[in-house]
Amino acid sequence: MSKLLLDGKRVAEVIQNGLKDRISQLKSKNVTPCLATILVGDDPSSETYVKMKGNACERNGIKSLKIHLPTETTTEELLEVIQTLNHDDYVHGILLQHPVPAHIDERKAFDYISTKKDVDGVTSAGYGQTALGFGQYPSCTPAAIMKVLEFYNIAAEGKLAVVIGRSPILGKPVSALLLNENATVITCHSKTVNLPELVRQADIVVAAVGKPKFVQGTWIKEGAVVIDAGYNKGNIGDVDYEACLGQASAITPVPGGIGPVTISMLLKHTVDAAEAAVTE
Amino acid sequence: MSKLLLDGKRVAEVIQNGLKDRISQLKSKNVTPCLATILVGDDPSSETYVKMKGNACERNGIKSLKIHLPTETTTEELLEVIQTLNHDDYVHGILLQHPVPAHIDERKAFDYISTKKDVDGVTSAGYGQTALGFGQYPSCTPAAIMKVLEFYNIAAEGKLAVVIGRSPILGKPVSALLLNENATVITCHSKTVNLPELVRQADIVVAAVGKPKFVQGTWIKEGAVVIDAGYNKGNIGDVDYEACLGQASAITPVPGGIGPVTISMLLKHTVDAAEAAVTE
Structure with missing residues (x-):
């Protein structure tokens, strides 16, 4: 069986090359895409x-506006900063780095970001749009996973996809995107009983659980596609790569798999948002 | 094995009885809950x-404001009506009956409803909130399904739930609610391969596909809980009730199952929204 090593760096390069002309076009109209x-x-x-x-923004001709707030920032102060950026016409995308200090209401802050500038895909409204099939900016890692599948012509339709993890910016949205591509989707998590048995049925396995080398080789059906969306300390993914390699028909490495594509999707969404702002 | 017949009329009665005091309280403050x-x-x-x-509203002391628009209403005209209701302090809930005539942009109209008045759970923003675990008003049929499970002490945690159907107001949100209750959820649909084989593994089966008697008795694992959310012409559900009855440990009939609870959830959400408006 031929083995497909899914090369995220190559996918990222293709995405970024595709942005060059679009960014030039915008600049010729005196618009520089800007991510805050x-x-x-x-x-x-x-x-x-x-x-x-x-x-990554600067390397690609996208302006990067970095705002660094002190730990003692209150929720209200953070909301004010977000509101200012929402109304700033020079800013096309807003990314609030997760996690914020525990005393801040992170969900409230995320949901304060205008959906038009939510290029990182963190608002609940944006999630709803994505899940119902018309979201502009799905969370970047789920979007990256779908892009890698598309790049390598791996169709999701009719496949049984097992997603391990249900976080708001990874497990849930990637489940939704796979479902919208007509996969049958099983969303698994810490309370799932008999996880290995479910994974063994999967044509596509997405590991998004945040535990190093969690997915075992013996869990993988022969010929399955294995996507490792994990990123743990020491550059280790959620999949035991060496052990799964033998069974999988296609697999992403960590590093060099979904990671670089995730950043490229963030850049792409920022350019999308800048174009949308111009035509508004 | 004792067989549990899940009696939706009884659950509906309990919900509606629970609203009586709350509605009296509101009326004592000169507020009559109102559903448009x-x-x-x-x-x-x-x-x-x-x-x-x-x-159902009138029987329960909730004001019903009925707006009937002609077939030739445009999207813009419909949006204006919705906007007026969004701003009307006497209106606590807004329900746009699906389907609207084909020339109207139904999604745009749904999403125009204020999330604070979206008691029928149709906005994409409300869906996102529900799926991420803090939605106030999930769609009424999914909310009814969860209420029936709760009423009969059927825990979803750790169970394998198979949802057949992925509509925006039924299959997708009930999948999300079951997942939030720590079930492992498989969302199935018309492109699912080997549906019977997946259903046979399920501890909880939710039929939400809109095809009369679609779910067969031979698909049901012994002891499974079978929820029929279908409602087809001639009062026929999505489940072949007689055939599934032998296998199931608990089952909802059609009619008299999820249907009456759905309407009760609509009433409850309207009262919730009226209370929220008072305390705002």
Whole structure:
């Protein structure tokens, strides 16, 4: 059986190349796509993520507006910052880095972001639109997973897809997107009984659970497509890659799988939002 | 094995009895809960449904404001009516009867309803809130299904639930609600391969497909809970009741199952919305 190694870096490159002309077009109209990132507090991993996203913007000709707020920022203060960005015509996308300090109402803050600028796909309204089939900006990791499947011509229709995880920005929206592509979707989680037995039936397995090497080789049906959306400390995914490689017909590595495509989807959504703002 | 016949009329009665005091309280503050129903066109079944809902309101002390628009109403005209109701402090809930005539953008109309008055659970924003776990007014049939399970102490946690159907107001939201109650959820539909095989694994089966007697007795695992959310011409459900009765540990009939509870949830949501408006 030929084995397909799903190369996220290649998919990311193709997406980013596709943005070049669009960004030039926008700039010829004196519009520079702009992503505002909001970081609250001093969590070092969050700082790294935000910096990575900002750098990816700048490398691709997208303006990165970095807002760094102190840990003691209140929910009300954060909402004010978001509101200012909602009304700023130079800003096309807003990303609030998760997690915010515990005293802030994160859900309220997410839902304060205008759906038109919700390029990271965190609002509940945007989630509803995505799940009902007409969302503009699904969360970036689910969007990346669908893009990788599309790039490698892996059809979801009629397939049995098992999603492990049900977070608001990963497990739930990727379940919704797979369902909208006519997969039959099983959403699994920590309370699922007999998880291995369910995974063994899957044509497509999406690991989005946040536990290193959680998905075992013995769980994978021969010929299944294995998508690892996990990213744990030390660059380790949610899938035991070496163990699953033998069974899978196609598999994403970590790093170099879904990760780079996720950032590309964020850039793409920001350009989409800038174009939408121009034609409004 | 003792067989549980899930009696929707009884559940409905309990819900409606629970509303009496709350409605009296509201009236003592000079607030009468009010549901506005909008019917566009002359579809006889839709007329019947709207009348049924209006009568249920009146019987329970809830004001029913019936708005009947001609078939040739445009989307813009419908949006204006909805906007007026959104701003009318005497109106607590708005129900736009589905389906509207084909020339109207139904999704746009649904999404124009204020989430605070979306007691029928049709907006995409409300769906997103429900799916992410904090929705005030899930669609009434999914809410009714969860209420029947709760009433009969049937826990969803850890169970494998198979939902047949993925409509925006039934299959998708009931899948989301079951998932939030820690069931493992398989959402199935017309493109599902080997549906009977999946149903045979289910501890809870929800039929929401709109095809008379679609779910066969041979599909049901012994001891499964069978919920029939279908309602087809001639008072026929989506489940072959007689055939499934032998296998199931609990089952809802049609009529007298989920139907009456659905209307009760609409009344409850209207009272909820009136109370929320008072405390605002």
